[in-house]
Amino acid sequence: MSAPSTRPASRSADHGALPGLAELCPSDLSLEMFRRMCRARHFDEQAFLASRNGWLQSLVYLSVGQESIAAAISTVMGGAWIFTQHRGHAAYLSFGGDIEKLIDELIGLPTGCCRGMGGSPCIHDPNIRMIGHEGLIAEHVPIAVGAAYASPDSPVVCFFGDGAVEEDYFFGALGFAATHNLKVLFVCEDNDLSVLTPTSDRRSWEIHEVARSFGIRAVDVADDPWLVHHHVSELSRRLPAFLNCRTCRCYWHVGAGQDGPPEWDRFNIVKQQLAGLGLENAAATIEAESKAEIERLWKSRLQTPSAT
Amino acid sequence: MEKSVADTIRDITRDHLEQNNGLLFAQCITAVGWIQNTVPPHAPGLVELPMADVSGPGFAIGAAIMGRRPIFVLRFQSFLWLAVSPLVNYAAKARDIWGKGVPIFIRAIASEGNGTGPVHSGCYHNLFMHMPGTLVCAPMTPNEYHEVWNAFMQQDGPILVSEHRRSYLSSAEMPDLVRNDADVTLYPISASRFSTLEAIPILEKMNIRCNVVHILWLKPFQLNARVMDPLKRSGCGLVIDPAFEIAGASQSLAYDLMLATRRPVKALGQEDRSPGVANRLENGTPTPQRIVEAAVQLVRNKTTAPSTPP
Numbered sequence A: 001m002s003a004p005s006t007r008p009a010s011r012s013a014d015h016g017a018l019p020g021l022a023e024l025c026p027s028d029l030s031l032e033m034f035r036r037m038c039r040a041r042h043f044d045e046q047a048f049l050a051s052r053n054g055w056l057q058s059l060v061y062l063s064v065g066q067e068s069i070a071a072a073i074s075t076v077m078g079g080a081w082i083f084t085q086h087r088g089h090a091a092y093l094s095f096g097g098d099i100e101k102l103i104d105e106l107i108g109l110p111t112g113c114c115r116g117m118g119g120s121p122c123i124h125d126p127n128i129r130m131i132g133h134e135g136l137i138a139e140h141v142p143i144a145v146g147a148a149y150a151s152p153d154s155p156v157v158c159f160f161g162d163g164a165v166e167e168d169y170f171f172g173a174l175g176f177a178a179t180h181n182l183k184v185l186f187v188c189e190d191n192d193l194s195v196l197t198p199t200s201d202r203r204s205w206e207i208h209e210v211a212r213s214f215g216i217r218a219v220d221v222a223d224d225p226w227l228v229h230h231h232v233s234e235l236s237r238r239l240p241a242f243l244n245c246r247t248c249r250c251y252w253h254v255g256a257g258q259d260g261p262p263e264w265d266r267f268n269i270v271k272q273q274l275a276g277l278g279l280e281n282a283a284a285t286i287e288a289e290s291k292a293e294i295e296r297l298w299k300s301r302l303q304t305p306s307a308t
Numbered sequence B: 001m002e003k004s005v006a007d008t009i010r011d012i013t014r015d016h017l018e019q020n021n022g023l024l025f026a027q028c029i030t031a032v033g034w035i036q037n038t039v040p041p042h043a044p045g046l047v048e049l050p051m052a053d054v055s056g057p058g059f060a061i062g063a064a065i066m067g068r069r070p071i072f073v074l075r076f077q078s079f080l081w082l083a084v085s086p087l088v089n090y091a092a093k094a095r096d097i098w099g100k101g102v103p104i105f106i107r108a109i110a111s112e113g114n115g116t117g118p119v120h121s122g123c124y125h126n127l128f129m130h131m132p133g134t135l136v137c138a139p140m141t142p143n144e145y146h147e148v149w150n151a152f153m154q155q156d157g158p159i160l161v162s163e164h165r166r167s168y169l170s171s172a173e174m175p176d177l178v179r180n181d182a183d184v185t186l187y188p189i190s191a192s193r194f195s196t197l198e199a200i201p202i203l204e205k206m207n208i209r210c211n212v213v214h215i216l217w218l219k220p221f222q223l224n225a226r227v228m229d230p231l232k233r234s235g236c237g238l239v240i241d242p243a244f245e246i247a248g249a250s251q252s253l254a255y256d257l258m259l260a261t262r263r264p265v266k267a268l269g270q271e272d273r274s275p276g277v278a279n280r281l282e283n284g285t286p287t288p289q290r291i292v293e294a295a296v297q298l299v300r301n302k303t304t305a306p307s308t309p310p
């Protein structure tokens, strides 16, 4: 196998940073992005505990550490069709998915968002225009592109990982979107890992450069929500476009466990930044309310007679 | 200490990589304990594949043409649906088209249950049985694994080795169980061999005596005396497979057995519906209970059937 992996220079918490963005952002938008991050974070922390306690019937793919990307994009592209990969909790919750339906899905109830069939990796909810993933990585990318072709007036946001972009059919999808000028925002949640294998052990090229070679506008930045918001506001005006977003998965690839501290945890960085903007109290209130609400929902769903 | 199936696979692989200049292609090789302890850590010749599930087998085929006899590993058989095209269309046909085969050892790991649902559960060896040119087997014991490896090394085509996670920690051999007074002959494949051994005592309590003829080779499936005689004597048979029943290995083998012996043989496999993650929606290897029910039904039909055709 290849030499031990080295982290690319572009992999840092401030990659692509544009100073002053947070300061320029209206407070209510900053807090809304944080509220969506909290929703995903607190949901997954509860899912983590439930998994540890053996209460889940699904394998679970946690978004913890990566919440800021979907949180920021959803504030720009609400109403778009959404396609996610197996790690889809944060996107589902940021775009307004029903918390109870996802809990039910994880604990195997018929009232879950896939009736207990798909579990964590297959979230599907037509109410928020979210189309389910079956489990083969990147399989949904050509499907998202086909949806954009067939429905040219509705933009599509397609999330996937840095591993998925290596799939053969991923390139076919990029090419078709470029050829037909389709309204797709491709979003790579680049946590530098496919299961446990770092990118440098798998490939020598960058996906945003591949996208550019197809004539697709592409940016490569860290998962700072203000930065993501800024670029997506810009990119979404002229699709197709590609966003590669450097981020960190805090927990195991699948299941509830941790191998070590993440390179960075955007959630904590954002909290500090909000404090620096004088929004500490408002953020603390949002966090406390979100946590209490989500804990209450988990508790109540776990008490339904057919749970576990 | 006795070697488990996983130990056996790892040892065979290490020898091949170190002594035969072999190669092993897989994705995420280090993950989950070097593929459930079946791959020797840091051995020479390990090739970390990108997540390119259609090209991946192509790389291995190219290496096979160059004489490296690669091992190509799929962590889940559900990925076979992507990998199958170059394997059955190119590797399997090469000998017929160009007179020179493509020896590639395809390790495809089946798993099921525990929340794997529609995504990561499933067993699809029938995909390769359907197309000419590939040997297909499902070893569940250390000795069987050696047999399969030796067969691979003695020929020049692709071989699909349908593994099952349930076998990895097992070190037991599984000899056939044949008795003269059996009421039914069971032909279990892959993980259903473990479930069948659990079903036998239940059936015995119900006064149903069973032969068990373990199936290692699915293709070619040899209709020899070992396979047919117990069926002729017991009068009916049941082929049990962890894969889907319709157009699967169980139906295919049952058909061959029935024609060759003129005894009724039933196929039992996964039900014709996608497995779900919730426990109530699972659909995997036939459970001991399903095996018992099918065997009871067969034996009952046998005793109520008219002795001469109407």
Ligand SMILES: Cc1ncc(C[n+]2csc(CCOP(=O)(O)OP(=O)(O)O)c2C)c(N)n1
Residues within 6 Å of the ligand: A085, A086, A087, A135, A136, A137, A160, A161, A162, A163, A164, A165, A189, A191, A193, A194, A195, A253, B027, B028, B051, B053, B079, B082
């Ligand atoms: C076609 C296919 N090949 C392999 C896998 C096994 N697999 C499941 S998740 C995963 C990692 C994918 O990495 P990435 O796309 O970066 O997503 P992440 O888990 O990092 O969010 C792999 C290889 C799969 N599900 N589908």
Ligand SMILES: [Mg+2]
Residues within 6 Å of the ligand: A161, A162, A163, A189, A190, A191, A192, A193, A194, A195
């Ligand atoms: Mg990744």
